[in-house]
Every structure is written in structure tokens, then in C-alpha cells.
Amino acid sequence: xxxxxxxxxKTLKDTFRKKKNWFLYFGLPIVGILISLFFYSNAxxxxxxxxxxxxxxxxxxxxxxxxxLEGLGxxxxxxxxxxxxxxxxxxxxxxxxxxxxxxxxxxxxTGEPGHIRIMSVKGESVTAYxxxxxxxxxxxxxxxxxxxxxxxxxxxxxxxxYSQHPFKLKxxxxxxxxxxxxxxxxxxxxxxxxxMFSAANLxxxxxxxxxxxxxxxxxxxxxxxxxxxxxxxxxxxxLIFLQIVVTLVAMKLIFHIDAxxxxxxxxxxxxxxxxxxxxxxxxxxxxxKSTSAAGAxxxxxxTPSCLLAGCYFPVNIMPETVRxxxxxxxxxxxxxxxxxxxxxxxxxxxxxxxLILGGFALVxxxxxxxxxxxxxxxxxxx
Amino acid sequence: xxxxxxxxxxxxxxGDFIAVDNMTLNIGEGxxxxxxxANGAGKSTTINMIASLLRPTKGEIVLLxxxxxxxxxxxxxxxxxxxxxxxxxxxxxxxxxxSFFAGLYGLRGAMLRERTEEAxxxxxxxxxxxxxxxxxxxxxxxxLNIACAIAHLPKLIIMDEPTVGIDPQSRNxxxxxxxxxxxxxxxxxxxxxxxxEVEEICTRIAIVDHGKIIAEGTKEQLTSxxxxxxxxxxxxxxxxxISIESLQGIAGVTAVxxxxxxxxxxxxxxxxxxxRIIQQxxxxxxxxxxxxxxxxNLESVFLTLTGRNLRD
Numbered sequence: 156x157x158x159x160x161x162x163x164x165k166t167l168k169d170t171f172r173k174k175k176n177w178f179l180y181f182g183l184p185i186v187g188i189l190i191s192l193f194f195y196s197n198a199x200x201x202x203x204x205x206x207x208x209x210x211x212x213x214x215x216x217x218x219x220x221x222x223x224l225e226g227l228g229x230x231x232x233x234x235x236x237x238x239x240x241x242x243x244x245x246x247x248x249x250x251x252x253x254x255x256x257x258x259x260x261x262x263x264x265t266g267e268p269g270h271i272r273i274m275s276v277k278g279e280s281v282t283a284y285x286x287x288x289x290x291x292x293x294x295x296x297x298x299x300x301x302x303x304x305x306x307x308x309x310x311x312x313x314x315x316x317y318s319q320h321p322f323k324l325k326x327x328x329x330x331x332x333x334x335x336x337x338x339x340x341x342x343x344x345x346x347x348x349x350x351m352f353s354a355a356n357l358x359x360x361x362x363x364x365x366x367x368x369x370x371x372x373x374x375x376x377x378x379x380x381x382x383x384x385x386x387x388x389x390x391x392x393x394l395i396f397l398q399i400v401v402t403l404v405a406m407k408l409i410f411h412i413d414a415x416x417x418x419x420x421x422x423x424x425x426x427x428x429x430x431x432x433x434x435x436x437x438x439x440x441x442x443x444k445s446t447s448a449a450g451a452x453x454x455x456x457x458t459p460s461c462l463l464a465g466c467y468f469p470v471n472i473m474p475e476t477v478r479x480x481x482x483x484x485x486x487x488x489x490x491x492x493x494x495x496x497x498x499x500x501x502x503x504x505x506x507x508x509x510l511i512l513g514g515f516a517l518v519x520x521x522x523x524x525x526x527x528x529x530x531x532x533x534x535x536x537x
Numbered sequence: 538x539x540x541x542x543x544x545x546x547x548x549x550x551x552g553d554f555i556a557v558d559n560m561t562l563n564i565g566e567g568x569x570x571x572x573x574x575a576n577g578a579g580k581s582t583t584i585n586m587i588a589s590l591l592r593p594t595k596g597e598i599v600l601l602x603x604x605x606x607x608x609x610x611x612x613x614x615x616x617x618x619x620x621x622x623x624x625x626x627x628x629x630x631x632x633x634x635x636s637f638f639a640g641l642y643g644l645r646g647a648m649l650r651e652r653t654e655e656a657x658x659x660x661x662x663x664x665x666x667x668x669x670x671x672x673x674x675x676x677x678x679x680x681l682n683i684a685c686a687i688a689h690l691p692k693l694i695i696m697d698e699p700t701v702g703i704d705p706q707s708r709n710x711x712x713x714x715x716x717x718x719x720x721x722x723x724x725x726x727x728x729x730x731x732x733x734e735v736e737e738i739c740t741r742i743a744i745v746d747h748g749k750i751i752a753e754g755t756k757e758q759l760t761s762x763x764x765x766x767x768x769x770x771x772x773x774x775x776x777x778x779i780s781i782e783s784l785q786g787i788a789g790v791t792a793v794x795x796x797x798x799x800x801x802x803x804x805x806x807x808x809x810x811x812x813r814i815i816q817q818x819x820x821x822x823x824x825x826x827x828x829x830x831x832x833x834n835l836e837s838v839f840l841t842l843t844g845r846n847l848r849d
Contacts, residue, residue: 157643158640158641158643161637161640161641162641165637169628169629367623367624367625367626367627368620368622368623368624369624369625369626371590371618371620371624372618372620372624372638372685372686373641374589374590375588375589375590375613375616375618376613376638376641376642377610377613377614377641377642377643378641379609
């Protein structure tokens with residue numbers, strides 16, 4: 156134990172003595188935060204700029220629908236003609252356009268509203284909200300039309316009463332945290348990559364010791380092979396823990412990004428993943444015969460698997476096949492846990508994800524131990 | 538003389554290959570024990586087992602009365618290894634290197650500082666303790682390699698080719714250090730490809746071949762094995778091919794090797810075959826420059842017993 160502490164102290168001292176390691180272990184995750192900030196801070200502010208073309212004249216129902224849109228607060232309505240609407244959507248001045256065609260109000264009154272034309276170049280992310288709100292409102296008005304069965308006076312009376320809505324509505328503005336959540340999710344995606352590279356770098360110390368023959372001296376001292384590998388695992392775990400803390404502190408205190416979940420469960424899942432990353436790094440070291448071979452294996456495994464698991468882009472924009480493949484990657488289960496924690500799930504309810512992550516760590520460690528055990532040559536040493 | 542190291546029926550197999558074959562050997566306290574063998578003879582495997590880097594397949598190694606497999610910590614605490622290849626950290630100072638390795642043996646505080654300084658001074662690097670090995674000459678690195686192995690004052694020091702690739706001055710320094718360590722009470726196992734080093738410093742020598750000890754004793758005891766042989770050295774001009782096979786076919790000749798412009802021929806002393814040898818060389822149109830008969834030495838013993846050169 157004493158010699159293990161001695162070796163851990165020396166490895167940490169060596170690691171922190173090199174300036175490039177400070178950048179590698181702590182600078183790069185902060186660069187990850189900056190990249191996330193760059194991608195997500197320019198995203199939508201939450202107000203949809205909509206142009207409205209009313210081809211239905213001064214119909215009460217049509218005007219009522221437009222007023223309803225204006226009243227939503229999150230939609231900035233601009234009345235326009237169709238030609239101007241198309242031009243402004245194309246130029247990016249407007250997010251979408253809504254066209255109420257002639258006869259719209261009459262069809263609503265019969266209880267069978269026709270289609271509303273909604274156009275946008277930004278797609279579902281903009282139109283989904285408007286579609287949902289209009290469907291609900293027009294559905295209600297159409298229900299009045301259906302019930303009054305063509306009785307104009309009755310429709311006008313009930314519709315007027317519905318429009319005046321004597322019920323009291325208290326609107327409370329809820330801050331939109333989706334951007335911040337995406338930002339922290341993506342930052343963690345980058346952190347996963349850096350954690351994996353850090354674990355690989357630190358485990359490669361074993362191969363470097365092998366190459367410069369110091370392992371022979373180390374193992375001829377009272378230190379056992381098991382204690383030697385264990386001390387490397389402890390150093391990796393300590394450094395990755397520091398990497399996690401530095402990233403989370405920088406996120407919260409310097410960049411003011413709220414992760415959207417409590418810190419303790421976040422650290423727990425990240426540490427569990429750290430064990431998986433260390434297990435994988437040891438497996439690479441156990442199979443590689445030199446640091447250059449380990450470096451090649453590390454690059455071949457880490458970057459593509461992080462890409463597939465959604466560390467660089469949200470996994471939901473990827474094809475179904477890729478999403479299925481990502482289920483076989485430990486990074487996927489960590490990102491899924493982060494997503495669920497952001498949705499308010501408790502750590503305990505994520506036991507399946509935690510078990511899978513622990514399973515990955517165990518399997519990698521067992522493969523590494525088996526492989527080390529097979530290295531009977533003293534030059535392979537453990 | 539009590540035994541520091543006892544090796545009993547030691548065997549090491551790698552798959553079907555037997556690297557060390559039923560070896561038995563005792564090394565007494567205060568000895569400088571020479572271990573001679575060509576590459577692949579089983580010397581490094583034996584050393585690795587003594588240093589607890591490899592587990593024996595069969596047999597036992599007893600260090601200071603304790604089995605090294607059962608009590609490996611005790612064995613390691615009392616052993617220092619100077620590996621053939623440098624085992625030092627280039628990015629740590631000489632002092633940090635020695636101090637780190639000594640710390641692995643439990644030395645701390647004032648004792649660690651004292652032993653580190655002593656070890657560096659012992660190998661003549663006392664004034665270089667804050668320098669980095671990357672700025673050292675080959676000889677200085679070799680000396681640092683030794684300092685890292687002796688700071689914890691082991692009872693047994695294993696030196697595997699400690700003088701490979703260094704200048705004569707550093708070699709002399711290292712050989713003097715070996716003698717000094719021995720005078721201080723350390724038992725030393727010494728391997729080298731330089732026969733003259735082994736002859737100069739070792740009190741007892743074992744010749745290893747195919748994983749077995751084929752001869753063991755003092756230099757005098759070993760050379761007496763081959764009193765019935767003589768060694769003839771023939772100097773010749775560089776150009777022209779020498780037919781080693783035709784020389785080996787001459788009656789009485791047991792081994793022939795060529796070292797640059799000299800032929801070294803081992804022959805039975807009772808057979809008078811010098812004329813035949815010279816006639817064969819003249820027939821092969823070799824221009825002879827000199828002929829000398831040498832007294833048997835360790836090199837001829839090695840060649841006679843193994844049929845190989847130490848450097849093969």
C-alpha cells in the first residue's frame with residue numbers, strides 16, 4: 156500500500172509538471188463548453204415571427220383566430236399580402252406564414268374547418284407550435300358551429316361569449332431552459348470524449364514504462380504487478396474526477412450554464428462512466444504492444460464511438476440504424492442518463508442505465524485482467 | 538561460507554520451450570558470481586526469476602533462507618537489479634530517479650535523502666544530482682542505473698551487462714564500484730559479454746547453455762577443465778576467403794572461429810597438427826602473418842564447452 160501511494164504521488168507530480176497536460180486534462184473540456192456555447196447561444200429566442208394573409212375579408216371568426224395568435228405572446232403577427240409574405244419568409248425576415256383562404260370562416264361555422272396553409276423554411280421546429288395552438292382553438296370554434304347547426308344568431312351569441320371568456324387566466328412566464336439543457340448536454344458529450352482520451356493517455360503510462368524498461372525496476376521492487384496497475388487506475392480516477400469538477404464548476408460559475416439537474420447525481424453517473432473509460436483504456440493497453448499501437452487503437456475506438464453515441468450531435472438527428480448501434484456503446488447510456496436526469500428523473504430510477512454502465516466497466520476490466528494474465532513474458536510484465 | 542542464494546532444480550518453460558532446465562546452484566555470501574552464457578542460453582530468464590519478475594515452473598529459489606515465491610516482499614527488499622537496458626526516467630533528475638526507486642523500498646525522510654546522496658556519490662554523480670539523464674553520456678546513465686539499484690542497500694545485487702556500450706573510463710569506474718560494493722558486504726551476480734571483465738572481477742563463474750549449468754567454479758578450476766586442449770591464434774591478411782570447414786576437418790581440431798584478421802583454433806594438445814593447419818591455409822591461398830599458441834583461458838573454455846562464442 157505504501158509503495159502504491161509513493162507511485163501515485165510520483166505519477167501525479169509528473170503529470171502536473173507538464174504544462175501540456177494541464178491543457179489536455181482541463182483546458183480541452185472548457186473548449187468543449189465554448190463550442191457548445193457557440194452552437195446553442197444563437198438558437199431561437201422563443202418568439203416566432205409569423206406573417207398572416209387574410210383572404211377571408213372581415214369575417215369575425217377569421218379575425219378572432221388572428222387575435223388569438225397575437226394573444227399567445229410567443230407569436231409576433233404581421234398582416235401581409237401573399238407575395239410579400241413569400242418574399243419575407245425567403246429572406247429570413249419571418250419564421251413562417253399563415254394564409255387564411257376565402258371561405259375559412261364559413262367552413263368553421265359548419266363544423267368542418269378546411270386546411271390552413273402554413274409555410275416556413277425552418278420546418279417543424281417553428282410550425283409545430285402554431286399548428287398545435289391553432290388546431291385547439293379552431294377545433295373549439297368548429298364545435299360551436301357544429302352544435303348550432305347553421306343557426307347564425309346562436310353561433311354569434313355563443314362564439315361571442317366564448318371569445319369574451321369570463322374565466323380568469325393568469326399567465327406566468329416560465330424561462331425557456333431548453334437551450335441551456337442542450338448546451339450542458341452537449342458539453343457533457345464533449346467531456347465524455349475528453350474523459351476517454353484522458354483515461355487512455357494515463358493508462359498508456361504503463362506502456363511507456365514498459366518501453367523505457369522502468370517497469371522492470373518497479374516490479375523488482377516490493378511493488379506487485381496488481382498494485383502497479385491499481386495505482387494507475389487510482390491516478391486515472393483522480394484526474395478524471397478533477398476534470399469533471401473543473402468542467403462543472405466552469406460551466407456553472409464562469410459560463411453560467413445550468414445543467415438542469417442536481418450536481419450530485421450528475422457526478423455519480425460521470426464517475427461511473429469514468430470507470431468504464433478506464434476499463435476500456437486498460438483493455439487497449441493490454442492488447443497493444445507499444446504506445447504507437449495503443450494510440451492508433453485509441454483513435455480508432457474513441458472518436459467513432461463518441462460520434463455514434465451522440466457526443467458531438469444529438470442522437471435524435473441520426474438515422475434509426477445508427478441509433479440502434481449506439482445502444483451498444485457505454486457513452487449512449489451515460490447520455491441517456493443525463494437526458495433523463497434533466498427531465499427530472501431521480502438517480503434511483505436510472506438503475507438500469509447505472510447497471511449497464513457498471514457492466515461495461517466490469518467487462519472491460521475482466522478482459523484487461525485476463526489479457527494481462529496471459530502476458531507470461533517478463534517484458535510484457537503484468 | 539553461508540549461502541545467500543540457493544537455486545534448487547529450477548525450471549522455467551514457455552509453452553513447450555524449456556528456457557531453464559533443472560538448474561541447481563548455490564551462491565555464497567560475499568561472492569561476485571559470474572554468469573556466462575550466449576544469447577538464449579537461459580541466463581536472463583534465471584535472473585528474472587531470482588529478481589521475482591518471473592515465476593518458476595518448477596523448483597525453488599531461496600534467498601537468505603527464505604523461498605522467494607512464498608516471501609517475495611522479503612526477497613525484493615533484499616535484492617537490487619541493474620538491468621541490461623537502462624531503466625531510468627529521462628524527464629526526472631538524477632536525484633529524483635534514485636530517490637523515487639529507493640522510496641519504493643520504504644525509505645522516507647532524512648534516511649531517504651541520505652541514502653540517495655550516498656548512492657549518487659558512490660557512482661560518481663554526486664555533483665550531477667540536479668541534472669537530467671537526457672543530458673548524460675552513456676557511461677553516466679549506466680552509473681545512474683546502478684545508483685537506482687543500490688540506494689536501499691540490498692544484500693544481493695544482480696548486474697546484467699552493466700558495461701554495455703560505454704567508454705573504457707566509465708567501464709573501469711563501474712568495475713571499481715562492483716568491487717567496492719562487494720567489499721561493503723554485497724553479494725553480486727554479474728553477467729557480461731566481456732570475458733575479460735568476468736575473469737577480472739568474478740570470484741566464481743557458471744557457464745550456462747541450453748538452460749543448464751554446464752560448468753561452475755573459479756577461473757582456475759574452469760580453465761583446468763581444458764588442460765588437454767590448446768588454442769592457436771593465426772594472424773592473416775584481410776583479403777581471401779577462409780574455409781572454416783576444412784580446418785575443422787583436421788584431426789585434433791575441436792573448434793574454429795574467426796575474429797577479424799585472426800583465426801582462433803582450439804585443438805587437442807596431444808595432437809601435433811600445426812603443420813596440417815598451416816598447409817591447409819597455404820592451400821587456401823591465405824597469407825599468414827603470425828602464429829601463436831595461447832594458454833587456456835575462459836574464452837577457450839566457453840568455446841570448448843558450448844561450441845559457441847559468447848557473443849553468438
